[in-house]
Amino acid sequence: QSVLTQPPSASGTPGQRVTISCSGSSSNIGSNDVSWYQQLPGTAPKLLIYSNDQRPSGVPDRFSGSKSGTSASLAISGLQSEDEADYYCAAWDDSLNGRVFGGGTKLTVL
């Protein structure tokens, strides 16, 4: 059981916009920044979003993040086949004094 809650799966067709949610509590998302990671099959995770809505250099602007209260969302617009991957949210948890991840969302491009 992950501290942060994500839907196990999401899907969309090429060109569509999809969103992935991440629900937490006041001790994690409610008081700390959220990061999002993309993990393609058989590879190491890659940072997509940091500080709730910032993109590292090289990440396309099709990817965007937002946070409100104790929830966060990752949006992917103009969906492409290469976006098919697992996506994880993460945040620091003040009660656990450690970083916590969501359980991951498997995105399928139909």
Place this chain on the structure above:
Amino acid sequence: QVQLVQSGAEVKKPGASVKVSCKASGYTFTSYNINWVRQATGQGLEWMGWMNPNSGNTGYAQKFQGRVTMTRNTSISTAYMELSSLRSEDTAVYYCARSLYCSGGACYSMGYWGQGTLVTVSS
């Protein structure tokens, strides 16, 4: 460019210890925290802890307290993660990951990742 290169796959027996290395290059090793994250086959990401390579200070996830030790050798820009009393449930890919940036004494996100090290625990 920033690179983190990890040691090779390991096979260990239950009760043994494993030490995974993570060699950094392309930046000042002591300027950014190193985190360790593991992933069992078909499962999600699990954060194990962090280390400040400059001070040697560490912070471990409660689940691993007493079983994990994170160290470094600054002369060769290498971080280490040692996990003891291994059990079958510790079979996983172990990743090191460097903080993206540090500010005001704190470091944020995991912006650069090693390639992963498979640790298999089997009798």
